[in-house]
Amino acid sequence: MITALIVDDEPFARRDLRRTLEPAKDIQILGECGNAIDALTRIHVDKPDVVFLDIQMPQITGIEMLGMLDPQTMPHIVFLTAYDEYAVQAFEKNAFDYVLKPVTSDRLDLTLERLRNSFFKHDFSVLPEVNHLRQVPCFGLHSVMFVKLPDVEYVEARNTGIYVCDVDGQEHATTLRLNILQQRTSLLRCHRQFLVNIDLVHKLQYLESGLAEFVTRRGRVIPISRRLLPDIKERLGIS
Structure with a gap:
């Protein structure tokens, strides 16, 4: 109950x-x-x-x-x-x-x-390396699907929930919050609504407004917030 x-x-x-x-x-x-x-x-x-x-x-x-x-x-x-x-x-x-x-x-x-x-x-205590998830649990009707972390292209927060997009362009709903995924995976926080798999990023491109965005190998454009851009550049070794 x-x-x-x-x-x-x-x-x-x-x-x-x-x-x-x-x-x-x-x-x-x-x-x-x-x-x-x-x-x-x-x-x-x-x-x-x-x-x-x-x-x-x-x-x-x-x-x-x-x-x-x-x-x-x-x-x-x-x-x-x-x-x-x-x-x-x-x-x-x-x-x-x-x-x-x-x-x-x-x-x-x-x-x-x-x-x-x-x-x-939600009880992750029985899993090894509890703070380092290697796959993301996603939910459908009466089923749980596990998306391996290397297959996660990005994660997005929307009005209707948190969605994992895989390398095939398929979207899967998850109940894990963005901050939990940020803490327990290698996914990079680039925007208040997005985490991105940096291994699947093709390029970082600058916009005229002074902002920037990631473009994944599949061509998906992921926004980068102005606040996070300096830390992202430092992490990626960009001067």
Whole structure:
């Protein structure tokens, strides 16, 4: 059973989400909160597996609340909002998923399937060299596929999740966050939304704006953020 907490300042939104979750018999709703302060207390006491969290709340937003949680013990966070401009920021704050309102049953089913898969595989303690992943677990319907690290061209964070693109151009969803993949693999962080396999990069090209981008051997263009460019050049021995 996956335990859940609903956090939203709008009572009608909490009610609608609860109704949408009801058909999922393996989801147990522990309660509801109308603000971040109450939610922080409930999370500490009840320790839910997942929190469905509204972003735009008075006093303390969902993004701000997420920053108050211990990254080592916090539950999965599924952000709910009517606006998609928060997506990248949400994933950079280690959100598990990001769902636009009004929440539909079809979209919620995708989130629930990812949640179920994540609880099947998140214990890496039984694996050797836990801090150095040699393959990335990716998930489909009732299956887990492992993409070997040399076959990963890049990883991208989008509104709908984290996606691994392999050397054949195929995309696979993973529940591993960008910061985890950055820490546990040799993939290079080049942008807030991208990790890239530097062994598969064909060239680094400069843009007129002063920015730069990678071009992979397959011709895929990967952006490089202005902030990370100096460190990337130093790592690659570029003066």
